[in-house]
Amino acid sequence: MKGVIFTIFEDFIVQNFGNEIFEDLIDDCPHTANEPFVGPKSYPDQWVVDLVTAACGRLSLEPDAALRAFGKFAFDGLTSRFPNFLEGVDHPRQLLLGVHDIIHVEVKKLMEGATPPNLYYDNVDGDPDQLTVHYESARALCSLMEGLLEGAAEHFGVPIEYEQTACTHKGAERCTFELKFLQPVLQ
Amino acid sequence: MDDARWEKRLAREKQRTAILERVIEDKTRELHLANEKLREHNNSLEETVANRTADLRAALSAAEAASRAKSDFLAQMSHELRTPLHGLGGTIEALARTELNNEQRRLLDLSQKSASGLLRVIGDVLDFSRIESGKLDFELRPTCIQDVVAQAASSFAAAAEQKGLILRSEVTAANPTWILADSHRTGQVLANLLSNAVKFTDRGELSIKVHAEQAGEKVTATWQISDTGCGMSQEAASRIFDAFQQAEAATTRKFGGTGLGLSIVKGIVEAMGGEINVVSESGKGTTFTFTTVNEACEPAQDATDQSNVAVDLAGKKILVVDDHPINRMLCETMLAETGCKLLFATSGAEAILQVAQNSPDIVLMDCHMPGMTGLEATQVIRATGYDAPILAVSADVTSENANAVVASGMQGILGKPFHQADLFSRLASLLAGESIADSPTDQNDSDAIPIFSVDEAITLVGDREDMVVRLCEVFLEELPASAEQVLTALRTGDTAAQHHNAHGLKGSASVISASRLSALMAELEAAGRAGTAMPELADQVERVVKETTEALTSYLASKAAV
Numbered sequence: 015m016k017g018v019i020f021t022i023f024e025d026f027i028v029q030n031f032g033n034e035i036f037e038d039l040i041d042d043c044p045h046t047a048n049e050p051f052v053g054p055k056s057y058p059d060q061w062v063v064d065l066v067t068a069a070c071g072r073l074s075l076e077p078d079a080a081l082r083a084f085g086k087f088a089f090d091g092l093t094s095r096f097p098n099f100l101e102g103v104d105h106p107r108q109l110l111l112g113v114h115d116i117i118h119v120e121v122k123k124l125m126e127g128a129t130p131p132n133l134y135y136d137n138v139d140g141d142p143d144q145l146t147v148h149y150e151s152a153r154a155l156c157s158l159m160e161g162l163l164e165g166a167a168e169h170f171g172v173p174i175e176y177e178q179t180a181c182t183h184k185g186a187e188r189c190t191f192e193l194k195f196l197q198p199v200l201q
Numbered sequence: 202m203d204d205a206r207w208e209k210r211l212a213r214e215k216q217r218t219a220i221l222e223r224v225i226e227d228k229t230r231e232l233h234l235a236n237e238k239l240r241e242h243n244n245s246l247e248e249t250v251a252n253r254t255a256d257l258r259a260a261l262s263a264a265e266a267a268s269r270a271k272s273d274f275l276a277q278m279s280h281e282l283r284t285p286l287h288g289l290g291g292t293i294e295a296l297a298r299t300e301l302n303n304e305q306r307r308l309l310d311l312s313q314k315s316a317s318g319l320l321r322v323i324g325d326v327l328d329f330s331r332i333e334s335g336k337l338d339f340e341l342r343p344t345c346i347q348d349v350v351a352q353a354a355s356s357f358a359a360a361a362e363q364k365g366l367i368l369r370s371e372v373t374a375a376n377p378t379w380i381l382a383d384s385h386r387t388g389q390v391l392a393n394l395l396s397n398a399v400k401f402t403d404r405g406e407l408s409i410k411v412h413a414e415q416a417g418e419k420v421t422a423t424w425q426i427s428d429t430g431c432g433m434s435q436e437a438a439s440r441i442f443d444a445f446q447q448a449e450a451a452t453t454r455k456f457g458g459t460g461l462g463l464s465i466v467k468g469i470v471e472a473m474g475g476e477i478n479v480v481s482e483s484g485k486g487t488t489f490t491f492t493t494v495n496e497a498c499e500p501a502q503d504a505t506d507q508s509n510v511a512v513d514l515a516g517k518k519i520l521v522v523d524d525h526p527i528n529r530m531l532c533e534t535m536l537a538e539t540g541c542k543l544l545f546a547t548s549g550a551e552a553i554l555q556v557a558q559n560s561p562d563i564v565l566m567d568c569h570m571p572g573m574t575g576l577e578a579t580q581v582i583r584a585t586g587y588d589a590p591i592l593a594v595s596a597d598v599t600s601e602n603a604n605a606v607v608a609s610g611m612q613g614i615l616g617k618p619f620h621q622a623d624l625f626s627r628l629a630s631l632l633a634g635e636s637i638a639d640s641p642t643d644q645n646d647s648d649a650i651p652i653f654s655v656d657e658a659i660t661l662v663g664d665r666e667d668m669v670v671r672l673c674e675v676f677l678e679e680l681p682a683s684a685e686q687v688l689t690a691l692r693t694g695d696t697a698a699q700h701h702n703a704h705g706l707k708g709s710a711s712v713i714s715a716s717r718l719s720a721l722m723a724e725l726e727a728a729g730r731a732g733t734a735m736p737e738l739a740d741q742v743e744r745v746v747k748e749t750t751e752a753l754t755s756y757l758a759s760k761a762a763v
Contacts, residue, residue: 034202037210050217054224 015059015153016125020051022091023065026084031073042068053095056127059153078157085161089169106166106174107145107195111135131159134188143196149189154182156189163191172197268334275330282323283596287617289316291531294621298534325461328389332468337386338603339473343498344384346422347377350409353391357407360399367406374413380420380495386469387493391426393462394489398428405429405486420497427488432481441479442467466491514628515540520561522552522578523594524570532565535621549573549581550671554679556582557708561589563631566611568595568602573668576609581668583610584661585711590631594619650717652745653752658714670760672713673753679709684746687725691739700729710749718749 027036040046043064051057066084070077093100099117103109114133121128131151137144149159156178167174173196180186202210293313301309331337354370361368372378391409398407406429413422433441442463470477470491477491519541521532529545536543544559546552550573556564564582566575579591593606596617606614615627658669683706690698707722721742728735 033210034206037202037206050213050220052217052220052224054228055220 015057015062016053016128017051017055017057018053018092018095018125019062019088020057020065021053022088023062023084024051025091026087027069030087035069035072038072039065039068042072054125056125081155081157082161082164085158085163086165086168087161088158089162089165093169104170105195106163106170106172107142107193109166109170110145110147110193111138131155143194145193145195147191147193149191150187154189156181156183159189159191163193272330272334275327279323279327279596281596283320283617286316286320286323287528287596287619288531290320290620291535295531295534325465328465329461329468332465332472337469337472339383339386341381341383343379343500344382344387345377345379345500346374346411346413346420347372349384349387349391350411353388353395354409356392357395357399360396361407364399364403366399366402366404369406369408370410371408372411372413374411374422377500378413378415378420378422379498379500380413380422380493381498382493382495383473386473390466390469390491391424393466394426397462398426398430398487401487402428402430415497418496420495422493422495423490424493425488425490427486429486432483432485432487434483435481438479438481438487442477514625514632517541517563517632518544518559518561519628520544520546520552520555520559520564522546522549522555522564522570522575523567524548525567528567528594532624535624549575549578550668550675552578553581553585553672553712554675554709556587557585557710557712558683558705560587560704560708563589563628564591565594565615566591568593568597568606572671573665576605576611577665577668579609579611581661581712585708592627592631650720652715652717652748653756654714654716655756657716658712661712661714666760669713670757673757676709676713676715677750677753677757680746680750683709684742687722688739688742690729691725691734691736691742694734694736696729696732696734698729699734700726703729713753715749715753718745721745 024036027039043061046061046065066077066080069075070080073080099112099120100109103112110133114135118130118133121130129152131149131153134148134150136146136148149156160176160178163174163176175194175196177192178189179192180188180190182189290313293309293316297306297309297313328337350370350372354368358368395407395409408425408427410425410427411422412425413420415421466489467477470493473493475491475493477489479487479489481487514536517539519532519536521529521543522545523529523532524547529547533543544555544561546555549570552564552566552575555561566579568575570578575593575595579593582591591611593611593614594617595602595606595614603614612631613627615623655666655669658672659666683702686702687699687706690696690702703722703725707719707726710716710719710722721738725735725738725742
């Protein structure tokens with residue numbers, strides 16, 4: 015996992031629960047306490063799991079809800095750090111369709127060793143108010159994906175109704191989201 | 202948070218800054234190295250491109266030079282080969298007309314066949330090189346499809362009959378169909394295909410079928426040449442149009458040939474804007490089909506006597522200009538029995554004077570002569586107003602030379618070597634409807650006319666003063682005798698001689714711009730033709746001849762002094 019996710023997580027905890035809690039979480043996860051996170055470096059996936067687990071334990075949060083909340087927060091964190099990816103984009107459908115082929119390709123170029131999830135789409139040429147997104151990642155963080163969707167909806171002011179019709183946690187090969195955009199795409 | 206925790210946080214933030222600084226430095230170094238590498242790569246790439254460009258440029262210029270050398274070599278060789286072949290062919294023709302026993306005649310036939318075979322090969326090679334360099338010229342003239350087919354069929358009738366083959370020809374079209382085409386090239390295509398058909402067929406028949414359709418101004422013709430000969434395999438048919446290829450390697454041994462014929466056929470058909478295909482089956486026969494699209498046109502003026510090359514040369518004056526005695530002799534032999542009157546000149550300068558004095562009905566002009574070339578001589582002759590046909594005789598039949606020949610004022614080229622029939626047919630077509638127009642001068646007041654104008658003479662011969670000097674020398678040499686002939690005619694009142702002799706002197710005087718003399722002679726010539734004797738002008742003739750002699754002598758002296 016890239017350091018940028020850890021630094022956004024740090025902001026998320028500090029802004030929502032204060033410095034004290036963050037320091038507690040660091041103390042809870044000893045290997046993370048040795049070195050501060052920096053955006054360009056990569057860290058073991060397990061560390062983020064440890065941090066989230068510690069946060070849920072300390073704050074009595076349900077893990078999926080916590081990941082969703084973090085995802086929503088992370089959308090703004092990511093777009094404020096990489097504003098280029100939003101240039102000329104004015105609808106979440108447009109952004110989503112560019113994630114796999116444009117954004118993640120660029121991410122791999124910019125960040126050595128980055129392994130972003132694979133996103134596949136159905137209904138690309140169909141109804142512009144709808145889109146099917148398949149999420150595929152060894153990290154299986156589909157709740158984070160949900161949070162990011164919510165963040166995108168808020169950012170563009172376009173509400174997204176979604177239904178997760180398949181999930182790797184329930185034995186599917188990949189997670190599938192049926193999306194419905196409540197404002198039509200401006201042609 | 203207590204102080205200890207803040208200090209821990211501070212230490213971690215400092216560490217974060219240090220890590221980030223290191224990351225930035227590492228990335229900066231990496232970037233710098235990558236840039237350096239890129240620059241080096243760029244430089245070496247530019248060098249490579251520059252080297253390759255130089256190599257390519259050198260290769261291109263070498264290829265161009267080689268191609269030019271090849272063209273020059275071909276043109277030169279064609280000239281060098283055709284000239285002795287001309288001599289050979291003509292000598293054989295002359296020899297064939299003498300008394301020969303059977304064995305001698307057989308040997309002579311063999312020589313003739315070898316010579317014409319060689320000529321065909323040279324022609325093929327030349328055509329092939331023209332096609333290759335895109336220099337194939339077409340002379341578009343009103344052409345009758347039916348005539349072209351009939352001519353092709355008739356030239357192969359004997360060969361077909363000899364092998365016991367039936368030769369059919371058929372044209373389906375509105376009769377007769379006239380198109381703007383090069384009949385020679387079209388005939389060449391047919392002849393090539395028919396010659397193959399005859400060669401490779403032992404029984405059955407050969408046919409030429411043409412289907413012509415007119416749509417608006419265009420006539421589309423489909424030409425089909427079929428035989429029931431040995432045919433060839435699909436694979437052989439697929440490369441039959443490639444140069445130096447024949448259906449089977451054994452073909453060369455059995456039938457000979459350069460393997461250029463069909464490649465030339467394809468080249469000609471394609472250069473005419475058409476395409477050619479072959480369908481063949483081993484043991485069954487072969488059919489070549491090609492299409493042409495030409496503009497429809499009105500029938501040619503001389504349509505009626507197009508096929509009739511019999512020519513009446515009796516009484517015609519033909520001037521043969523050639524520096525080689527053998528070429529003059531050949532023309533003499535070929536034309537001996539026609540009853541024409543032959544005149545000879547061995548140089549351009551002599552030709553000019555001969556034309557002026559004798560007004561031949563036609564001039565056969567060698568192009569390459571030492572000193573004044575045939576082209577230069579023609580320019581001078583045309584400038585004097587002579588308008589009868591002048592036919593270039595040259596081994597150089599390239600389009601460049603053909604253009605130069607026409608530009609100089611000649612009517613065309615007769616390629617060396619030529620057969621008697623070629624010579625006759627060219628003479629016939631040039632003499633048909635041609636009239637020899639004298640160009641009488643209207644100047645009467647002879648004294649108002651300049652005696653001799655050097656500038657005019659120089660302009661006349663194309664800015665070649667050396668030529669004017671030579672012409673003046675020759676003229677001065679002949680002047681006393683020709684003047685005496687005119688004077689004798691005047692004194693004896695022989696108006697026919699007056700007309701004839703004055704005409705000759707008028708011509709040669711006008712060439713060197715001895716205008717006063719030539720005007721005076723024109724007057725005498727006209728009077729003589731009208732049967733009017735003019736003895737009273739004898740004194741004036743003597744005076745003008747004297748003035749002219751003095752003027753020319755002093756001009757030559759001034760030149761000699763330089």
